[in-house]
Amino acid sequence: MYIVFEGIDGAGKSTQIQLLKKWLEDNGFSVETVVEPTDSEIGKLIRKILQRPDAANDRIQKTLGLLFAADRMLIMDKLSDENKIILSDRSYISSLAYQTPANWIADINKYAKTPDLLLLLDLDVNISVNRCSGEDEFENEGFLTNVKDNYLKLVENYRHEIINANNGVNKVSSDIKKAVAPYLGICPDCIL
Numbered sequence: 001m002y003i004v005f006e007g008i009d010g011a012g013k014s015t016q017i018q019l020l021k022k023w024l025e026d027n028g029f030s031v032e033t034v035v036e037p038t039d040s041e042i043g044k045l046i047r048k049i050l051q052r053p054d055a056a057n058d059r060i061q062k063t064l065g066l067l068f069a070a071d072r073m074l075i076m077d078k079l080s081d082e083n084k085i086i087l088s089d090r091s092y093i094s095s096l097a098y099q100t101p102a103n104w105i106a107d108i109n110k111y112a113k114t115p116d117l118l119l120l121l122d123l124d125v126n127i128s129v130n131r132c133s134g135e136d137e138f139e140n141e142g143f144l145t146n147v148k149d150n151y152l153k154l155v156e157n158y159r160h161e162i163i164n165a166n167n168g169v170n171k172v173s174s175d176i177k178k179a180v181a182p183y184l185g186i187c188p189d190c191i192l
């Protein structure tokens with residue numbers, strides 16, 4: 001099962017993936033985590049470009065869109081392992097939320113795997129900006145407000161759960177477990 005965590009920068013994706021991984025393993029599941037951008041040569045190039053002062057420039061954005069699409073093709077086979085639960089920190093849905101135009105982004109990602117379950121960690125933009133280091137040129141209120149709005153529209157196209165990411169770590173973790181449990185045959189009421 002391919003479960004994708006999405007959300008704006010600093011929403012808590014990495015933190016929550018580690019907590020969910022442990023809980024699922026404690027419940028007997030085999031779990032693997034992946035992250036986009038990956039640690040491949042393409043992923044490393046992406047992270048370098050993200051730190052450029054002109055990273056939000058339209059032409060650079062389109063370059064990033066192509067690089068993100070190429071980077072995720074490198075892990076595509078890993079996402080289809082039916083014997084494991086794959087928890088992914090981001091997916092091609094990030095490209096649909098951050099890059100434009102949507103039809104071109106959808107086209108260059110047409111071979112990307114669709115999540116079996118999309119968890120949107122919905123965070124207030126002002127909290128995101130306060131949490132982020134500001135390394136990436138994306139991490140500004142105007143840009144992230146637009147991304148957040150995009151996510152809230154995009155999720156309707158997928159089996160999804162929206163998680164309030166403004167709460168404390170443990171409350172967010174508990175809400176994620178309750179949201180995921182029914183999809184895995186775990187009784188939600190048995191969750192602390």
Ligand SMILES: Nc1ncnc2c1ncn2[C@@H]1O[C@H](COP(=O)(O)OP(=O)(O)O)[C@@H](O)[C@H]1O
Pocket residue numbers: 007008009010011012013014015016131165166167168169170172
């Ligand atoms: N629920 C939360 N409340 C307060 N701080 C949080 C919460 N979740 C994560 N953080 C902190 O916010 C920062 C970003 O968290 P992280 O999991 O890296 O987010 P993402 O992977 O979405 O960028 C980290 O410093 C983390 O400790």
Ligand SMILES: Cc1cn([C@H]2C[C@H](O)[C@@H](COP(=O)(O)OP(=O)(O)O)O2)c(=O)[nH]c1=O
Pocket residue numbers: 007008009010011036037050068090091092093094095096098099136138
């Ligand atoms: C995967 C992906 C990430 N991004 C952006 C989101 C982040 O601003 C940046 C790096 O991703 P990431 O390291 O996940 O940032 P964060 O942990 O703060 O969420 O790349 C895209 O614009 N498109 C994409 O397809």
